[in-house]
Amino acid sequence: MSYRLIALDVDGTLLDDQHELAPETVDTIREVAAQGAEIVLCTGRAPFGAIPLMERMGLTGYVISHNGAAIVDATTREIVLQYQMDTRSLEPYISYCKENGVHFDVNTAFGLYVDQLEGLKLEVRSMYETFLMEPLQLPRWADWSEPLVKFTAFGSMERLDEVYRDWSSWEQPFNMLRSGDFFIDLMHKQASKGEALHQLALQRGVTPDAIMAIGNYYNDLSMLAYAGKGIAMANSPEGVKLAADEVTLSNNEQGVRHALIKYCLS
Incomplete structure (x- = not known):
């Protein structure tokens, strides 16, 4: 299956426990992106906590921030969508x-x-x-x-x-x-990573079966469920692993890189 949209959680998923991004993972992500897949960081962080990671990986596109409460263009900093609280x-x-x-x-x-x-x-x-x-x-x-x-x-x-x-x-x-x-x-009641990913996919013309999502915690469950392929990290709580289609290696073992090689580069 060729995945057109790949949503990656950041902390506990893309980054290791020291909040570091492995160079080998960066290389793999760049290779996947060069083949046409759109990489989206889908995080609880604010945009200014995620966009520097996009820039380090040489990526453009979108960041789903605040656990899905806002979607931001990583290049222009334009707010594409936000769910306003009362x-x-x-x-x-x-x-x-x-x-x-x-x-x-x-x-x-x-x-x-x-x-x-x-x-x-x-x-x-x-x-x-x-x-x-x-x-x-x-x-x-x-x-x-x-x-x-x-x-x-x-x-x-x-x-x-x-x-x-x-x-x-x-x-x-x-x-x-x-x-x-x-x-x-x-x-906001409607805000979640899964709903934001759904809205972005509609805008990009991508169906769920062409989406992969990788995460490690309960706030990732909605996007793991929405994506055609939902992958949990080995360091995830048991409930998150059970909800995923598959479990990859831990964030300290470059589990994101392992999953991308298996499903996007093999």
Whole structure:
């Protein structure tokens, strides 16, 4: 099968545990792209955390960012599609985080805002640096007017397990998902990696059977289900592996490269 559109998750999939991109994987991706396949990074990161990776690989095209809440042209930085959240419905979540000492940020397509910029803990600053994010000071909430696409809570796995249980008992106006062990994301109900990939495929004239998607976590399930070939990394949770068509090697073993060679270059 010749795949025309290949969606790659970034953290835990394309990158290893040190957040490094292997040169051999870059070479393979370039070879696949040279044969006509369109490579799309489909990530929980903001565009400015993913576009540098596209540029490093010598790719043009699109980035599906914020777990599907926005699609951005990697060359022009044009927002092709975004799912705007209802800011008023976020107020209970913001209050919860403030009252319980849970770090959070709110995101526009290109901006990331935190409540107390000057008082950020070292581990929080380090996290933002790892994901190539530069936080800004959140203005007074009553004055907010920009379109928001994602709300993220960050903390230890145990703490976020508690938060997830609490929020799961609420009437949920958002798509709430664990995008990593240390993150909970809230987005518009329609926003997901799978739906964004679907919208991009419609625009590009590509049917699902000509799409491959590779990911490693629960936020990747929708795109693994939508793609004709959904591949999970060996480092994925068991539920993600069971939902995929196939399991490749881990992110520390260049599983993306292994899958591309098997299905696109063999």
